[in-house]
Amino acid sequence: MLAIEAIGLTKHFGPDIRAVDGIDLAVEEGQIFGFLGQNGSGKTTTVRMLTTLLKPTAGTARVAGLDVQREPAAVRRRVGVALQEVGLDELQTGRELLVLQGRLFGLSAAAARERANQLLEVVGLSDAADRPVQGYSGGMKRRLDLACALVNEPRVVFLDEPTTGLDPISREAVWRYVEVLNRERGVTFFLTTQYLEEADRLAHTVAIMERGRIVAAGSPAELKASIGADAVTLTFEDEAAAMRGEATLGRFEGVQRVLRTGNEVAVYLANGAAAVAAIVRALDDAGAPAQSLVLQQPTLDDVFLQVTGHHLEAVQVPTPVGTQRGGTR
Template identity: 45%
Template sequence: MAHQQGPALAADHLVKTYPGGRGKPPLRAVDGLGFEAEKGTVFGLLGPNGAGKSTTMKILSTLTRPDSGTAYVAGIDVARHPARVRRALGFVAQKPVSDPMDTGVENLVLAGRLQGMSGREAAARARELLDRFGLTDHARRQVKTYSGGMARKLDVAIGLMHRPEVLFLDEPTTGLDPEARAELWLELERMTTAENLTVLLTTHYLDEADRLADRLAIVDHGRVVAGGTPEELKNDLRGDAVIVELAADADPFAGLGALQRVDALREVGGDGRTLRARADSGAATLPLALAALEAAGVAVASATVARPSLDDVYLRHTGRTFTRAQESAEFVLENAS
C-alpha cells in the first residue's frame, strides 16, 4: 500500500444532522467538526455521551455520510474512495464484534479470512495477536467464557488482524472494571508501539484521554471546543484549581458571591454544592477563600487545591464540568424515546 501524504487523519467542517422523528426537531450530531492527527500517534476525541464522537467515527469509517465537509483516512478521501478507506483501517466498535460461541482463535482466523488473508497467514497472525494480548492460554475457549477484559482485548485483536494503517477505538473500555481498564490501557500502549499505527480513540473518561492520547480534541455539542496535547491544555489554565464542597444546608449562591469577592480568585463558578475557582497560588489563596465563606455564613464540607485537570479544561471551554455534562447527556438519552 502506498504511503500516505499529509496527516493520517483529517476532518474539515464535518456536519451531520439526523431527523428528529415524532414531531421532534432534527438533531445536529456533528456541527462543523474538524481536526488532524499525525501518523503513529494516538488522537483522542473526548466528550460526554451524545457529544458527536461516535457519529464522527462513523463518518470517518464510511458507515455514514456527512451532510457536508471532508474527511481523510490514511490520506484517502472517505467520500471518494470508501472501499480503500475500509482496507486501510481497523474498527473496534463499542459493542462486541466476536462470536461468543466460537473460540478466540476461530474469531481471529475468520476475521483474517474476511480481509482476504490465506488460512496460513490468518493462523499465523492470530497466534501473534493472541500472544501479544496475553490470550494464548485461552485461545481454544469459547468467547462466552471470557471475562469482560479478555473479550475486549479480543475485539481489539480482531481489528488488528489485517495490519491496518489506522485503528479506530470507539469507547474501548466502557463497562470494564477499573482493573480491566488499566490492563487494557497497558496493552493499547504496547500495541501502538509494536504496530506503528495511528489510533483514533473516542472516550468519555478523562483519565483515559489523559493517559493514552498524544493529542486530543474536546468535543461538545458536535464541535471541537479545544485541542492540543493533554499537558498543553492543562498548562493553558494558569495556576491552581481551588475546589470547595459546601455543606448540605449551605446556600451555593451565597458561596459564589463570597468567593467572587476574593481578589486572588478568578474564574469563579459553581456546579451544585461544588464551587470552583482558579488562583496563581492555591495554597496561599485557600485560607482567604475559607475566611470569606465563613464571614458570609456559608458552611464548608471540604476544600482542596489541585493542579489543572482535563475536567478544569472542559469547564473552561464549555461552562460546565464534565460530570455534569455526562449526567445531562445520560438524562437526555434515557428520556428520548
C-alpha cells in the same frame, strides 16, 4: 503526514439535530488522538463517518490518505475499528474468530492461523485462545475485539469507548496494549472516551467535543497549562450554600474564575496554596462554610469545566488503594 484529516465535517439528522456541526481534524501518523466528550456530544457520529459507516451531510474527510466518500471500500481495508458494542460470536473460540476475520480479509488459511497466533500473543490471550468466547471476562472480550481490529495490520485504528464498563484491572490491560502497539508498531489510534484519566494517560493530542463542535484542542499538558491557575474545589452543604459561596468567592482578590455546579464551586486563582486559609475565613464570615476543600494543579476535568461550563458526566477511573490525588481536603 496526516493519518486522519477532516475539513468542515458535518452530520445533521433532519433540520434540527446537528450531531456534528462542521469540525476540522488533523491527526498525525503515529499519534494517539483522544476525542473527549459526554454522551450525545457527537463523538460516535464522527467515528461512524470517518469509518465509512455513515455518510456526511457536508465536509470532507481522508483516512490513511483515502477519501472516505469516494473510496469507502479502500478505507475499510486500511483501518481497524472497535466500536462501543463488542461484536463477537460467543460460540466460537478466540482463535476461530481471529482466523475467520483473517480469511474475510483475504488471507490464506495458513496465513490467517499465523496472524491469529501473533495477535493472541499481542493481547495476552494465548492461554484462552481455544476457549469459547462466552466464557471470557469483559476485559478479555475487549482485548479480543482489539485483536480483531488489528487482523488486517491497519495503520489507523478507531476505538470507540473501548473501556466503558470495565473494571480498573481490565481497563489498565487495554491501555497497556494500546500504548505498546502505538510505541512499538507505530499504529495511529483515534480514541473516543468519557474517561478523563484515559485521555490524560494515552493521548498525545486531545480534542473536546461539545454539542457537535470542537471547543478545545491540544496536548493534555497544553490544555491544562492554558488554565494558568491553581484549582480550588469546594463542596457545600446544599446548593443554596454553594450559591452564597460562589458570590463570596467571586469578590475574592486574585480569583480568575468561579464556576458552580450544584453544591460544588470551583475557583481558579494563582498561588492557590497561599490563598486557602483566606478563602476559608471569607466563607465562614459570609455564613457559607465549605464542607470540604481540595487544592490541586489543573486537570483535564478543570479544562472540560472551563470550556463547557459543566463536568464530564462519566464514572471516573477509581484511584488505586494507597494513592492520593489532589491536596488539602
